[in-house]
Amino acid sequence: MTVLDQLIRSLSRFPGVGKKSATRMAYFLLQSDDEYLRALSEQIGTLKARIRHCSVCGIYTEADPCDYCSDTRRDSRILCVVEQSQDVGIIESTGEYEGRYHILGGALSPIDGIGPAELNIDSLLRRLKAGGINEVIIATNPSVEGDTTALYLVSLVKDMGLTVSRLASGLPVGGDLEYADRLTLARSLKGRTKM
């Protein structure tokens, strides 16, 4: 196998990238300047040595504790629980949340062998038991796994005297009733808000 074929094979392991896109990427790299290739190669090669999980919330970070955990301006009484590190960036982009985060590292999925022990649930309970937090927002995905995880977390924390909520599920803003799927529409009916 040639060097180029090896590179194409590596690139085609990227999510959403097939052999055709990987080939385009490989030729793009061949035509790129040396400086860019050197930087990209180093960024990939040193990635795992430079990024770890925050010992408090579990997010991918260079500094431990991470920027979110060490930022004293954030409200440490509210905790938003998400499945993955990348979900934090999406919530931050709304500009509507100024509390802390906790990253589960996935969602419960017995079929994939992911039980409570595989998620950062122990560290979540430790944080809640340490006190100071009075509200928990469960922001797992609106999927079967995310819903299961949310229900499981509620069962664990229900006696702790916390306000526990879950992100609203319903029609996307700018969407169209005509194109909404049945399940989403059912949820948005069930969760209808007074006006």
Next chain:
Amino acid sequence: MTVLDQLIRSLSRFPGVGKKSATRMAYFLLQSDDEYLRALSEQIGTLKARIRHCSVCGIYTEADPCDYCSDTRRDSRILCVVEQSQDVGIIESTGEYEGRYHILGGALSPIDGIGPAELNIDSLLRRLKAGGINEVIIATNPSVEGDTTALYLVSLVKDMGLTVSRLASGLPVGGDLEYADRLTLARSLKGRTKM
């Protein structure tokens, strides 16, 4: 800028990859095994040192001359002229061609500052003048630039006593007249074949 942001910025320079896909790719890399990251990093970092242009046909290759130019089973009397290295793989995949190749390195495009001097045309003429080739297939893209380049090449080689042809342009196989664009349909009419 964090290491992760730098990586996302580098990945979003890939063709067809926006910030969202680059972010997905970066998190995919974070979750990949060390062996894969080490291999990918090295493949990218050593790419340009290991791959050069074939001194005969101009294709990207590790060995010089390339496999196509050094394969004695290929018919050296026919030469297929393409714009880019990656076009060779696509023509090879048809299994219909067993001659040699010549890679122009692009197509004429005055607006982008690409004139005859920027393409591997001198080396093409040297190969044709050296003798032994009696047929030239011009396989530039069916675009304004590809057509211009084809016409220009024909004007250069018309007195050399060669059979010169161009890939047929027309309706894609499995396509539908209803969805064909006007220009493609016009070409397929003009180039209609007897049956």
